[in-house]
Amino acid sequence: MSDFLVVGGGVIGMMTTLQLADAGHSVTLLERGQCGREASWAGGGIVSPLYPWRYSAPISRLSTWSEGFYPELSLRLFEETGVDPEYRQKGLLYLRVDDEARAMAWARDVGKPLERVSADFLYAKEPEAAPGCDTALWMPTLGSIRNPRLARALRYRLDGMPRVTLREACEVTGFRHVAGRVTGVDTAEGIVEGDRVIVCGGAWAAGLLERVGVELPVRPVKGQMILFKAPPGRVSRVILMDGRYVIPRADGRVLAGSTLEEAGFDKTTSGDARESLRASATRIVPALAECEVEHHWAGLRPGSPDGVPFIGAVPDMERLYVNAGHYRNGLVLAPASTHLLVDELLGREPILDPAPYRLEGRVSLA
Structure with missing residues (x-):
C-alpha cells in the first residue's frame, strides 16, 4: 500500500x-x-x-510564486530526463488594453515590471505585430513553456x-x-x-x-486552439490583443487561442472556431496569414x-x-x-x- x-x-x-x-x-x-x-x-x-x-488576490499570490519556480523546474527536468520543456522568458506585449490604469496600479501593488511603451519599442520587438498601434504594455519578465x-x-x-x-x-x-x-x-x-x-x-x-x-x-469549459507552421523568428514573444493571443515556440511554430465554450465533455473541434482563431491570430500578426494551420484541437478546462x-x-x-x-x-x-x-x-x-x-x-x- x-x-x-x-x-x-x-x-x-x-x-x-x-x-x-x-x-x-x-x-x-x-x-x-x-x-x-x-x-x-x-x-x-x-x-x-x-x-x-483582472484576477483576485488568491490567484495572484499563487501565480507570482509559480512564475518564479518554472525556470528551476524546467532546468531540473531537462537535466534529469533529456526532455527540454522549453521555458522561454521573452516577455509579453499587450496590445489595445482598455483598462491600462488598472493594470499599472496592479503592477505597482505587486511589484511586477509592467510599462507603457511606444510604437517604436513595440515594432522593434515584434516587427510583424498588428500595424497602427501607438502604444503597448510590456511585461518583460513573463515566460512561457511548451506544455x-x-x-x-x-x-x-x-x-x-x-x-x-x-x-x-x-x-x-x-x-x-x-x-x-x-x-x-x-x-x-x-x-x-x-x-x-x-x-x-x-x-x-x-x-x-x-x-x-x-x-x-x-465543470468542463472547452477551449479550442490552432497551430501555425511558421518560420523561426516570425513571432518571438507572446502577444495578446482583444482577449486572444499568439505564443511562439522555439522551432518557429505559433499557437493561437483560445475559445471559451460551455459544451460539457464534448471535445470536438469546429470549422467556425478554427476560422475565428485564425482571424484573431492574423489580426495580431498579419504575416501569419501566409502560414499553414498545421493543427487544430480542443481541451477541457476545469471551470470554477x-x-x-x-x-x-x-x-x-x-x-x-x-x-x-x-x-x-x-x-x-x-x-x-x-x-x-x-x-x-x-x-x-x-x-x-x-x-x-x-x-x-x-x-x-x-
Missing part, C-alpha cells in the same frame, strides 16, 4: 507526485487515460494569467523514480471508505489501497467527488465559479484531499498549488495562507 494515491495524471497530479516522492514517500498515480494528455497538453503554456490585474513537453518530462521523471508507481488507462470509479475515512479507490482493475488519496482530476474532479457526497462546483482552485482536505471525509478548479490557469498555478497542498499533507509551514483555497464553506455536502 502506498503512502499516497494521486488520482489524475495532469500537470497538477504529476507535480504533486513528484514533490511527495522527493520527500521520501511512496506514491501511486492513477490516470484514466495517458498522463498529461488532457488540459495540460491542450493549453498554451503562458506562465501568467492572461490579464493578471506538452513539460508533461512528457514530468512523466519520464516519475517513471524513473523507485517510489512512484504509474498506472495509466486506470479509471477510478469510486472510493473505499469506512466510518468516514478513505482507505483507497475502486478501479476497473480492482481495489487500490493508499494511506491518503488526492483527487487531481481536473474537469472530472466533480464527478469523482460526487461519489462521496461532495458537490464540487467544477471564481477561478480560485479548491485545495485541501475534503470536509467530513478523513484522508481525502483535492486540488482542482484552476479554470484557465492550471499550468500557471500548478507549482504553487501543488506545493501548498503538499505542505498540508506533510505538516510543513505553508508557502502561502491556505485559507482562501480550502473547501470548507465553498462546497456542498450531501
Whole structure:
C-alpha cells in the first residue's frame, strides 16, 4: 500500500507526485487515460494569467510564486530526463488594453515590471505585430513553456523514480471508505489501497467527488486552439490583443487561442472556431496569414465559479484531499498549488495562507 494515491495524471497530479516522492514517500498515480494528455497538453503554456490585474488576490499570490519556480523546474527536468520543456522568458506585449490604469496600479501593488511603451519599442520587438498601434504594455519578465513537453518530462521523471508507481488507462470509479475515512479507490482493475488519496482530476474532479457526497462546483469549459507552421523568428514573444493571443515556440511554430465554450465533455473541434482563431491570430500578426494551420484541437478546462482552485482536505471525509478548479490557469498555478497542498499533507509551514483555497464553506455536502 502506498503512502499516497494521486488520482489524475495532469500537470497538477504529476507535480504533486513528484514533490511527495522527493520527500521520501511512496506514491501511486492513477490516470484514466495517458498522463498529461488532457488540459495540460491542450493549453498554451503562458506562465501568467492572461490579464493578471483582472484576477483576485488568491490567484495572484499563487501565480507570482509559480512564475518564479518554472525556470528551476524546467532546468531540473531537462537535466534529469533529456526532455527540454522549453521555458522561454521573452516577455509579453499587450496590445489595445482598455483598462491600462488598472493594470499599472496592479503592477505597482505587486511589484511586477509592467510599462507603457511606444510604437517604436513595440515594432522593434515584434516587427510583424498588428500595424497602427501607438502604444503597448510590456511585461518583460513573463515566460512561457511548451506544455506538452513539460508533461512528457514530468512523466519520464516519475517513471524513473523507485517510489512512484504509474498506472495509466486506470479509471477510478469510486472510493473505499469506512466510518468516514478513505482507505483507497475502486478501479476497473480492482481495489487500490493508499494511506491518503488526492483527487487531481481536473474537469472530472466533480464527478469523482460526487461519489462521496461532495458537490464540487467544477465543470468542463472547452477551449479550442490552432497551430501555425511558421518560420523561426516570425513571432518571438507572446502577444495578446482583444482577449486572444499568439505564443511562439522555439522551432518557429505559433499557437493561437483560445475559445471559451460551455459544451460539457464534448471535445470536438469546429470549422467556425478554427476560422475565428485564425482571424484573431492574423489580426495580431498579419504575416501569419501566409502560414499553414498545421493543427487544430480542443481541451477541457476545469471551470470554477471564481477561478480560485479548491485545495485541501475534503470536509467530513478523513484522508481525502483535492486540488482542482484552476479554470484557465492550471499550468500557471500548478507549482504553487501543488506545493501548498503538499505542505498540508506533510505538516510543513505553508508557502502561502491556505485559507482562501480550502473547501470548507465553498462546497456542498450531501
